[in-house]
Amino acid sequence: MAATTESEIVQGIGSDYEIKYGFHVDEDYFFKSGRGLSHDLVDAISSHKGEPDWMRRFRHRSLDYFVARPLPEWGGNVAEIDFENIFYYIRPTENQATSWEDLPPDIKDTWDKLGIPEAEKNYLAGVGAQYESEVVYHKLQEELENQGVIFLDMDSALRDHEDVVKQYFGTIIPQNDNKFAALNSAVWSGGSFIYVPPGVKVELPLQAYFRINAENMGQFERTLIIVDEDAYVHYVEGCTAPIYTSDSLHSAVVEIIVKPRGRCRYTTIQNWSNNVYNLVTKRAVAYEDATMEWVDGNLGSKLTMKYPAIWLMGDRAHGEVLSIAFAGKGQHQDAGGKCVHVAPNTTSVITSKSISKNGGRAGYRGLLEVAKGAHGAKSKVVCDALILDEDSRSDTYPYIRIDENDVDIGHEATVSKIGEEQLFYLMSRGISETEASAMIVSGFVEPITKELPLEYAVEMNRLIQLQMEGSVG
């Protein structure tokens, strides 16, 4: 009866974004760049980090690609982003801490309010906490370190494991993949590096939390995960930001390699404030008999454009994308997933649930591709939309390209509204209209939340409850 517990906890909470996440603290930073983007800035970031020359050149080339590429004209409206008004690099502290106590009081308070140290104690194997541009706290359980697991922030990984980073960095998502991947490649800072050695199963999740504090901040973390043969890891990321009247930008790049028989699950609970543009590129490759799973919850932000992708490169590799998008007032969630079947007998499932209310716009945009030779490929795409009122909108863009005959492909899409009869039924049992709506929405996304560890399922349900109360944005 786990669901009962969740529902109880969900009901017991009546806080809102403003108090819980929307606060900011004073800036007392070690280094803050000026606004705007230039080769000088790129140079400054690279020098600040003491990077090898190949990375400095990679950054400069990426900036050229960014400038040369036009803004995408599909998806959401990115034309209003003022790239010259963004702060691209802020280093809050001189050194990374391995104890929460060593952080400046304001920053430590922020993490305490977000509940990260508490979560670390209770159910995580390791935590990285990024504040503005840098990971200010990082820790991995010693036992895992002894087994050869590497969990570091990306900058430290580049210093300590340059050869591995150089081998994989930018190979899954090339620096010129798209305009925002190019931007990230030019100014990236922070993010996670994970290596799980053959046969090692990391039982508890590793978590990274990304916090923006400054106004007009640009956060560009870079994550690279390598799961070796027969290994397993579950990586979870969360993110929030203060509420400001002007825009911030978050543009991450996440590259994942899952080697034969390995399994990686990557869970995101995205809860940016409604002034953050969230334009993220995520892509994984899965080799023979490997499994890659993206669990992608998008609740916050002004505009999110994100389509976690899986390239099924080895025989019988399996990919799964579970996507939830919730758009309230002033929000546009253009979410989805991509599965590309390259090898024979590969399988994939994309499940998308989108909810829109109060004039919000949520949609599914996805690609299913089967390359010639990927015979025996099986895939199923299910996208369901729930529209809560007349002012809201749902879009579905399911792109399918099949170049092989021997395949088994299924696609289902539904659009529904919260039924008056369902509401009446719940209310006739004494449940208020708000709570009844929240129950219907929680039930709608249950096929995905049930895949989450309990703590995150509770968090997800709680966030949905907040959205339903209309207190966000």
Next chain:
Amino acid sequence: MALLEIRNLHVALEDGTEIVRGVDMSVNTGEVHAVMGPNGSGKSTLAYALMGHPSYEITEGEILLDGENVVEMGADERAQRGLFLAFQYPQAIPGVTVASFLRSAVNAIRKARAGGEDDPVKIPEFRKQLTAAMESLKVPKEMTSRYINEGFSGGEKKRVEILQMAMLQPKIAVLDETDSGLDIDALRIVAEGVQGLVGPDMGALVITHYQRILNYITPDFVHVFVDGRIVEEGGPELAHKLEAEGYEAFVPQLVGGES
């Protein structure tokens, strides 16, 4: 004054069509009232209007619960004051388990009764009550983790309606065609479940087309409902008369009265 007092109740659809055309009725705890009538007589509309369905407008009259007029209240507030409706067609809520739904409902009603303060039922107590109620209604244990009414058979739905009734402990239960779609064994279990709950704390209003459920729930009063009105009232013998003679005897009388 009776616990539930219906006074000169008129109910119309959104397009203005009047379906219930002046009903008076009093129901007390410990009493079973049967409302019997042919299809299309407006019985289900009466049930929905009592519970506060937004598509049915009360154009005239009052519904008093414990002396308080509930006509302007939403279904949630009526339920919190002790009214319950067992649906003819219970709604499926995908993703919401029976257990979770019942806990939410029990806690919502407890909260209202505690004056708006959270007063959640303790889990062991809730489980104990639920297990006992499920056993007496022969609801299989694994039902609690299924999504409410999703993929349920007709019999399962009705049993779970009565299970909800047992858990929420209403003062007045309205049962809308609870006997429809049940085989004889399921009917007996469900009806005995209801009969077991009627007593000093609960009265029931049983809406039905057929007499057969009344073999298991003995009504104290029978109201014959035709064309939106009560046309005849009596004791349990009236139900048997209807069973033997049908509703024809009442229909022409009404038509005659109107012309």
